[in-house]
Amino acid sequence: MTISRSIAVIGSGPMLAVARAIATELRGADRVTAIELPPDRIADVDVRAVVGRPPTEMDAFAAVGLHALNYARADLCAKLAEAGYAFAMLVHPRAMVDRSATLASSAIVCAGAS
Secondary structure, three states: OOOOOEEEEEEOHHHHHHHHHHHHHHHOHHHEEEEEOOHHHHHHOOHHHHHOOOOOOEEEEEEOOOOOOOHHHHHHHHHHHHHOOOEOOEEOOOOOOOOOOOOOOOOEEOOOOO
16 A cells, blocks of 8 residues: 655664665655654754655654654654644554554554564
């Protein structure tokens, strides 16, 4: 299933690479913008300037860190929400998610997960 809306995947390190790959699989390479943003720069950045397109034109995904308690990711999500961006859910087509499962709007589920 391809989603027609563009997405900005913002973050750093392995999480940025994984999220970008899944977003590309779901939306196509021409609809994915990957933006490198180290965690130590999140507090000082204007997310609208970093993304470069208004929230009416694209979704966002905060791809920072691999740990559950991730304050940098929470801070980036808060800034994106405040700027008006909708969060994307990234579920790889080769992941198995039960129909009764409830996922957060900013969830990521990798290939092979069940």
